[in-house]
Amino acid sequence: MAAKKAGAKSRNPELIRGIGKYSRSKMYHKRGIWAIKAKHGGSLPRHEPKAAPPKPAAKPPKFYPADDVKTPIPNHRKPKPTKLRPSITPGTVLILLAGRFMGKRVVFLKQLPSGLLLVTGPFKINGVPLRRVNQAYVIGTSTKIDISGVDVEKFDDKYFTKEKKKKTKKSENEFFDARIEETKALPQEKKDDQKAVDTQLIKAIELVPDLKAYLGARFSLRAGMKPHELVF
Amino acid sequence: MVKGRQGERVRLYVRGTILGYKRSKSNQYENTSLIQIEGLNTKEEVAWYCGKRMAYIYKAKTKSDGTRYRCIWGKVTRPHGNSGVVRAKFKSNLPPKSMGGKVRVFMYPSNI
Numbered sequence: 548m549a550a551k552k553a554g555a556k557s558r559n560p561e562l563i564r565g566i567g568k569y570s571r572s573k574m575y576h577k578r579g580i581w582a583i584k585a586k587h588g589g590s591l592p593r594h595e596p597k598a599a600p601p602k603p604a605a606k607p608p609k610f611y612p613a614d615d616v617k618t619p620i621p622n623h624r625k626p627k628p629t630k631l632r633p634s635i636t637p638g639t640v641l642i643l644l645a646g647r648f649m650g651k652r653v654v655f656l657k658q659l660p661s662g663l664l665l666v667t668g669p670f671k672i673n674g675v676p677l678r679r680v681n682q683a684y685v686i687g688t689s690t691k692i693d694i695s696g697v698d699v700e701k702f703d704d705k706y707f708t709k710e711k712k713k714k715t716k717k718s719e720n721e722f723f724d725a726r727i728e729e730t731k732a733l734p735q736e737k738k739d740d741q742k743a744v745d746t747q748l749i750k751a752i753e754l755v756p757d758l759k760a761y762l763g764a765r766f767s768l769r770a771g772m773k774p775h776e777l778v779f
Numbered sequence: 780m781v782k783g784r785q786g787e788r789v790r791l792y793v794r795g796t797i798l799g800y801k802r803s804k805s806n807q808y809e810n811t812s813l814i815q816i817e818g819l820n821t822k823e824e825v826a827w828y829c830g831k832r833m834a835y836i837y838k839a840k841t842k843s844d845g846t847r848y849r850c851i852w853g854k855v856t857r858p859h860g861n862s863g864v865v866r867a868k869f870k871s872n873l874p875p876k877s878m879g880g881k882v883r884v885f886m887y888p889s890n891i
Contacts, residue, residue: 634891644887650789683888767789773818774793775827779891 628662634687634779638694641666642686642766642779648675650765654692654748661704669745672752672762677741679707688779692755696747701740792883793817795833799878801859801866809872811856816884819863828855828865833884835873855884 558577559567569577584590635641639655641664653675656665664682668675752758768774794817801811814833819825835851843849853869867882 632890644791644885644889649791650787686886686889686891765787765789766791767787768791768793771818773824774886775819775824 628658628660629682631658632682632687634689635664635682635685636691638692640688640690640692640762641680642688643675643680643684644686645684646680648673648678650767651675652688652762652764652766653680654694654762655687656694656697656699656744657702659702659704663704665699665702667741667744667748668762669748669752670741671745671749672759677702677737677744679704686779690758690761692748692758693751694748696751697744699744792834792885793828795865795882795884797835797873797877797880797882798864800873810868812853812867812869812873813859814855814865814867814882814884816855816863816865819865821863822858822861824863825855825858825865828884829857830888831855831884832887833867833882835869835877835880835882837877837880 557567559569559574562568567574575581580591583592635655637655637657641653641655643649643651643653643666651668651673653666653668653673656667656677659665659679661679662682663679664685665677666675666680667677670676749759752762795814796817798813798815800807800809801813802808816825816828819828832852832854835853837849837851838847839849840847851869851871851873853867853873856866856868858864859866
């Protein structure tokens with residue numbers, strides 16, 4: 548069939564899935580094939596097939612497998628990032644529920660292509676650096692901060708991957724040296740990135756009264772608090 | 780848990796009591812345990828907790844992985860009855876000595 552134009556709608560309304568209202572002959576009339584044929588002297592206009600680029604002469608393969616080899620069906624699936632909960636929008640304050648920073652209140656920046664959430668303390672306020680966090684381990688509060696001044700375009704999942712360790716042959720002495728080297732300091736570039744993001748955020752945070760203290764404090768359940776009744 | 784952490788202890792779990800196994804009068808089914816979560820009194824309130832992970836934490840004499848504390852993970856599966864008791868399945872069945880013991884019901888996977 549010839550390629551459909553974008554926005555071309557079917558003139559055959561569906562009665563039930565797979566069954567249209569009009570028969571083949573009715574549709575022939577509706578689509579005006581009779582008029583196109585009349586315009587072009589009795590037959591549908593045909594286009595010359597595009598000259599295909601000349602294929603290189605294929606050598607006969609030197610090995611034919613004894614049994615038929617099944618080719619796997621190609622997988623065209625493109626995974627999408629997880630659906631963001633409606634309560635989580637850029638600039639929302641989130642509560643981390645697990646991990647090293649559990650209980651900390653943290654600012655959500657954006658969702659990365661892997662689906663994880665990019666989050667920052669800001670570092671000066673509560674010690675949480677730029678970090679990735681899974682949506683399931685987070686509570687979205689109703690507190691929002693304006694992060695329009697922050698540029699988060701450059702952060703993606705590759706930024707957070709660990710450096711691959713180079714394999715070196717180790718002798719007794721070298722082994723001990725290598726252990727010491729393994730604790731690497733954060734590269735200055737990452738510290739600068741952190742500062743760049745945080746300075747903008749802190750300005751926005753200081754505008755709201757008490758927000759800085761709020762972000763510095765950790766969330767905890769107390770006696771009598773029932774999470775299913777709390778409004779976050 | 781015990782990580783040698785200094786500083787604030789924050790409780791991000793709800794306490795629960797292990798009541799026993801799912802059972803009828805004379806038969807018990809140890810693959811499902813019954814848990815009483817603090818503060819839950821009706822079947823409707825349990826809906827928030829369904830699917831939440833829980834941990835039964837206990838101490839052992841020998842150290843494994845650097846600590847004497849051990850843990851069995853599980854999750855809240857469904858309400859049990861009308862009064863807020865909850866059914867839970869654990870990775871391995873809870874030991875009978877855990878009856879009457881405490882369980883931590885965490886707030887993740889979160890849906891708020």
